[in-house]
Amino acid sequence: MYKWDGRVRFSEVGEDKRLTLDSIVNYFQDCSTFQSEDLGNGMEAVEALHRVWVLSSWQIVVNEYPKIGEKITTGTWPYDYNRFLGSRNFIMYGEDGRVLAYANSLWTYLNSETGRPVRVDDEVIKLYTLEPKYDMEYADRKIALPEGMVSEPAFSVEIHHLDTNHHVNNGQYVKMAGLYLPKDFEIAQMRAEYKKSALLGDKICPQVHYEDKKVIVSLNDEADNAFTVVEFLARK
Numbered sequence: 001m002y003k004w005d006g007r008v009r010f011s012e013v014g015e016d017k018r019l020t021l022d023s024i025v026n027y028f029q030d031c032s033t034f035q036s037e038d039l040g041n042g043m044e045a046v047e048a049l050h051r052v053w054v055l056s057s058w059q060i061v062v063n064e065y066p067k068i069g070e071k072i073t074t075g076t077w078p079y080d081y082n083r084f085l086g087s088r089n090f091i092m093y094g095e096d097g098r099v100l101a102y103a104n105s106l107w108t109y110l111n112s113e114t115g116r117p118v119r120v121d122d123e124v125i126k127l128y129t130l131e132p133k134y135d136m137e138y139a140d141r142k143i144a145l146p147e148g149m150v151s152e153p154a155f156s157v158e159i160h161h162l163d164t165n166h167h168v169n170n171g172q173y174v175k176m177a178g179l180y181l182p183k184d185f186e187i188a189q190m191r192a193e194y195k196k197s198a199l200l201g202d203k204i205c206p207q208v209h210y211e212d213k214k215v216i217v218s219l220n221d222e223a224d225n226a227f228t229v230v231e232f233l234a235r236k
Contacts, residue, residue: 006074013068024065028090032090051109051110051118060190063100064101076088079132081120085109151206157199165197173219187235192228202221216229218230
């Protein structure tokens with residue numbers, strides 16, 4: 001397992017002075033990025049090969065949101081490669097070793113020039129040590145949309161939503177979807193299914209469905225095709 005030590009900062013917490021879900025997403029993404037950089041397979045190396053890893057799905061389970069100032073350790077490891085797909089677990093520990101959050105993720109390896117999936121290079125696979133998958137209840141990466149989704153006002157993708165790949169960052173979608181949660185909805189699990197990338201200036205047209213202890217948000221384009229679908233489950 002690759003590990004990275006951190007501390008919950010003021011800029012990462014919400015009104016309750018605890019780490020937000022989108023900040024947990026950022027810690028997980030940063031951890032895998034740091035691992036790749038330390039292995040010599042960072043952003044510049046991947047760009048030179050005209051390759052890019054694109055997130056296809058998240059499943060994040062949160063046991064506890066750490067408080068501001070708490071020291072935390074974030075870990076990650078890949079557990080499977082299958083042609084152009086890579087599967088990776090994440091975990092976050094408190095300073096006393098308790099598990100704060102854990103996750104499963106699926107990534108697609110693309111040719112950055114064509115946008116098409118390509119088989120993961122053997123040289124890349126050799127850099128990473130596969131470890132056993134985390135003992136958790138694995139949910140389907142596909143999120144079924146219920147009937148009766150309610151449309152919310154559309155908004156435009158702004159430059160602050162973008163990452164180095166020039167499309168909306170994975171964590172930004174989660175943050176956008178979280179705007180539609182009821183007050184006092186404490187997220188116990190989040191699933192996100194990424195379908196296509198939103199670019200600068202695109203219109204995002206949200207559709208929302210509320211159930212008991214569950215909210216599903218589909219962030220669509222103007223033709224009603226989903227960029228990303230996010231499902232939130234509340235703490236029971």
